[in-house]
């Protein structure tokens with residue numbers, strides 16, 4: 001039996017009490033297994049202005065809960081708070097995706113306001129290096145769920161895990177600087193590099209640690225230029241003790257951002273601060289990355305993460321099922337681990353789906369259920385990627401307005417982007433030609449076939465074009481994984 005109070009200690013008593021009352025009502029309306037699975041892990045964050053904000057562990061969770069139980073939640077919340085209340089959801093992952101630089105600016109500005117001191121941010125930032133005492137805490141953007149404790153060691157991640165441990169004990173003080181970790185999707189890169197950050201921050205909360213994806217870094221850099229704050233942006237990152245940048249492969253081709261990163265890298269490295277990077281491939285394969293950066297990536301330690309072997313996959317499933325409070329027999333875990341091989345994220349996804357099915361039908365978790373779910377996962381891999389998402393990412397890379405691709409315009413750039421988007425929609429989703437055509441301004445299926453053929457023929461003839469399409473494809477898959 002779970003306690004209703006789990007994990008909601010830090011919230012205002014009022015919100016906690018409200019949610020507690022809601023849970024009591026919800027509990028009466030659904031089977032116990034459903035309740036334990038889907039409602040125990042929900043945390044109330046706040047209740048303000050008729051909005052009740054609830055936090056869920058992950059997007060998958062959010063989709064399941066809101067997809068199946070939103071009426072149960074709404075009716076129970078209404079009973080407790082009245083019908084005016086709106087329920088909003090946030091996932092743990094989202095909560096830690098705040099706009100780092102801007103929030104840092106905000107914190108600093110608010111502080112300055114409060115003290116009624118009219119100092120510019122630049123002076124603040126300079127002062128900070130000398131005066132550590134009054135320093136505002138930096139939002140690290142680390143997700144506390146990524147720790148060393150819940151990272152399972154295995155052959156595939158041995159070196160990376162060992163190096164990560166050494167770095168977290170002595171950031172900037174080992175020869176592993178930078179620490180460059182690479183490997184395929186869903187193998188634990190983000191988990192491991194954030195675990196380093198969490199450990200360092202835990203050991204010494206004063207340490208300035210920041211985690212940022214390379215995309216976020218790029219966007220914020222561009223915004224800082226537009227706001228005439230590029231210097232502040234650079235100084236902010238230069239003031240870190242530990243800089244963690246995830247998925248640096250997305251910096252390829254972005255010269256200005258690379259140039260800025262190069263200078264930040266040098267400043268940090270020279271003063272013995274720790275740099276931690278992740279990528280989907282080793283430095284030498286990062287086409288479109290400045291040679292100066294590639295050579296620096298090789299200064300410290302490169303460690304790859306390989307897909308987990310069977311024993312590790314079983315260990316991971318055992319640990320995760322315990323975390324979810326599930327009681328699954330060893331046979332079933334072994335069955336899943338034998339059949340889902342490539343990716344730890346997929347292993348987790350499978351477990352959650354099984355849990356979902358079992359709780360929906362109030363059935364025991366059986367080997368039949370496991371088989372069915374594994375089958376679904378292996379055949380439905382393509383379903384999650386939407387045509388909208390493909391169109392959006394393609395347009396970003398072709399620098400074309402999404403609407404132009406959907407309209408009937410014949411402008412060269414729009415035509416090319418449209419054809420690539422159609423091609424990738426065919427490749428990455430299970431949508432019919434008709435559906436794909438509908439998404440692109442109601443074109444008929446022969447137009448889609450023509451586009452798909454055009455791109456298929458073009459790909460083998462141009463290396464550059466192929467690289468671009470591969471890059472976009474990789475990005476779409478990464479966004480959806």
Ligand code: ADP
Nearest residue numbers: 150151152184185186187188189190191344345
């Ligand atoms: P990547 O960044 O390489 O794409 P992630 O770090 O996001 O992969 O990992 C995907 C999921 O798998 C995460 O939920 C993570 O916690 C989990 N995971 C990955 N490796 C391990 C591991 N060795 N032990 C436990 N969980 C893991």
Ligand code: MG
Nearest residue numbers: 189190191246
């Ligand atoms: Mg990652």
